[in-house]
Amino acid sequence: KDRQSHYFGRELVWTGRPKSGIKELKRHVEMNRWPAEKAQSCIFIGDAYGQLNQPEDQIMWYAKAFMVDSTRREALIKTARFYQRNDNKLAALAYAIASLEVPYTPYYANDSRHYTTEPHEIIYWASGWMGDIPKAQTHLLKALSYQPFNQDYLRDLRFYFHLPKFSICIPALGRPEGLKRCLDSIEKLNYPKELIETIVVEDEPRQGVAKRLKECVGRSTGDWIVYASNDVEFLEDSLIQCYRD
Secondary structure, eight states: OHHHHHHHHHHHHHOOOOHHHHHHHHHHHHHHOOOHHHHHHHEEEEEEEHTTTOHHHHHHHHHHHHHOOOTTTTTHHHHHHHHHHHHHHHHHHHHHHTTTOOOOOOOOTTGGGGGGGGGHHHHHHHHHTTOHEEEEEEHHHHHHHHHHTOOHHHHHHHSSSSOEEEEEEEESOOHHHHHHHHHHHTTTOOOGOOOOOEEEOOSSSSOOOHHHHHHHHHOOSEEEEEEETTOOOHHHHHHHHHHOO
């Protein structure tokens, strides 16, 4: 039966048996049944040739998959990723852009990332390396709109946007252990270190938080000022999220 053949061939590829998977999946393709599943077998054959380090066969089967069923994005995304891994930026960009022309159609094996983040991720990567910064900015923000907490996307903001300098002002009221945890968390922030200024003012002699905070602010040189007490621990993406929001 065609579906059992497809599932069996898929399982062979997924469990590291590419040669056996290719043999079974080609048998399924030759049955010439449901186009979407036939095309998916072609994609798995391409994956199997990738496992065998046979790139020409790999890319040929991705192309055949799109020829069999052009109503899904997966073959185009797989091809774009292939060229990305091989550092062919223009080809990766072309296939990722082409994938955006294919609207969503229901199919049980569709990967939601192909219809949300993944094309934009490839496009901003390729565009950035090719020097098209406005396009990279547009598609990085689009990827972030789908995954606002994706650390890779947040990290890459620094390459495509002018980030502000943050001054973190901390009036310290004793509690050295809490201050250490606070400073350690600042060191781990997902933000360029050269754009973070940390100012700690000990309240000695005692004058109160308001006056010490005013002193901190007066010493700051950043574009933005963040106030923190000395028992605060920053989340890794807190500054970059603050900038983005």
